[in-house]
Amino acid sequence: MVAAAAVAAPVLLAITWGAEGRTLTWVTLAAAAGGVVGAGVQGFRAARRLKHRLQEVGRFAAALAAGNLGHRLQPESADEIGDLEEQLNEMADRLAEAMAALRELGEKNRALAYEAGALAERTRLARDLHDTVNQELFSLALLVAAARRRLEQGDVAGLGGELKEAEAMARHAHSTIRALILQLRPPDLAQQGLAAALREYVASFAARHGLEATCRAEVPPLPAPVEEALFRMAQEALSNVAKHAQASKVVVELGVQDGQVRLVVRDNGRGFDPDAPLRPTALGLTGLRERAAALGGRAVIRSRPGAGTEVTVQVPVPREDGEPGPGARVANAGAPAGAPGDGAVPAPGEMPGPEAREGASGVGAHPGADRR
Numbered sequence: 001m002v003a004a005a006a007v008a009a010p011v012l013l014a015i016t017w018g019a020e021g022r023t024l025t026w027v028t029l030a031a032a033a034g035g036v037v038g039a040g041v042q043g044f045r046a047a048r049r050l051k052h053r054l055q056e057v058g059r060f061a062a063a064l065a066a067g068n069l070g071h072r073l074q075p076e077s078a079d080e081i082g083d084l085e086e087q088l089n090e091m092a093d094r095l096a097e098a099m100a101a102l103r104e105l106g107e108k109n110r111a112l113a114y115e116a117g118a119l120a121e122r123t124r125l126a127r128d129l130h131d132t133v134n135q136e137l138f139s140l141a142l143l144v145a146a147a148r149r150r151l152e153q154g155d156v157a158g159l160g161g162e163l164k165e166a167e168a169m170a171r172h173a174h175s176t177i178r179a180l181i182l183q184l185r186p187p188d189l190a191q192q193g194l195a196a197a198l199r200e201y202v203a204s205f206a207a208r209h210g211l212e213a214t215c216r217a218e219v220p221p222l223p224a225p226v227e228e229a230l231f232r233m234a235q236e237a238l239s240n241v242a243k244h245a246q247a248s249k250v251v252v253e254l255g256v257q258d259g260q261v262r263l264v265v266r267d268n269g270r271g272f273d274p275d276a277p278l279r280p281t282a283l284g285l286t287g288l289r290e291r292a293a294a295l296g297g298r299a300v301i302r303s304r305p306g307a308g309t310e311v312t313v314q315v316p317v318p319r320e321d322g323e324p325g326p327g328a329r330v331a332n333a334g335a336p337a338g339a340p341g342d343g344a345v346p347a348p349g350e351m352p353g354p355e356a357r358e359g360a361s362g363v364g365a366h367p368g369a370d371r372r
């Protein structure tokens, strides 16, 4: 209507100019000016509303980008901005669905990683049994058979040596079995607490393998599955020290730092190249990384030939309600933890020299020295 007045004004002005006199002309001019001002005010209001709606859209898009999917826009009119608002609402719905699916997938991955870790552990124990007790019992049977033959031939004098050897072998098999049972038996973490159970385990490990071991462990009570997993990871790292490192010293540290539980197992043994491809049957370190990832954390293996090995596991301290802590991430989203390119294993050049590491831990051992 204001626009119509603005158009009509010059026409009226033309009609009235000259003939009807000046009064009418001024009235017409005033009406025209009023029309123009009115149109301007309305245009300004419309522009302000437009700006406000666009600002709303902008804020909504920023909230979506920040992962806040709880709000929706209220489209006011069926114009282009209304369409945009509808589309953004739809996008937010889809995004919320995708996030829920991703969360579900994360849960499934966590469960799978845990199962894979348990399977790897069973495989390792089966191999340990095969490589140790199995061989020893077979040799024992051969020795006893030889002794029996000797006895049948009446060669009693030569019997002593064979029986002595058989006795030593039986004793060794017995102690190996005991060590394996200790590994298999679930530690009484609930009663002892993780720190005390770990200290005890490290002491018995050191005695069993003739190593010098230091264990500094202090952690608040954690949910049972987290304590169990941390204990198993320490066991795996220690079993690697016994099997591969030829070390004389090992340091185990367990503590909480910046909202993270941190477990370190460090040896002064022969080290290895963690970037080299693993045997397909070597599942210990893979299982260890998977366990850490299942807890929303990660495991880093630092080593290089001749310079010892350091395994560091870091997992977020779980909240009271058992959920992973603030540092948790979706485990194994995309690639499995520890897969090439995830940065879990630093380049060998990044590893601190053994002197620096051992100085810090207070062990003060020198690679190549002592026991070996």
Ligand SMILES: Nc1ncnc2c1ncn2[C@@H]1O[C@H](COP(=O)(O)OP(=O)(O)O)[C@@H](O)[C@H]1O
Binding pocket: 124, 240, 241, 243, 244, 245, 246, 267, 269, 270, 271, 272, 278, 281, 282, 283, 284, 285, 286, 309
């Ligand atoms: N502490 C260590 N010292 C030296 N080598 C190690 C150590 N830990 C692991 N390794 C090397 O890494 C390989 C992979 O270890 P792992 O995945 O536990 O498999 P496994 O113990 O069954 O061989 C080992 O075969 C060994 O060569």
Ligand SMILES: [Mg+2]
Binding pocket: 236, 239, 240, 283, 284, 285
């Ligand atoms: Mg291993």
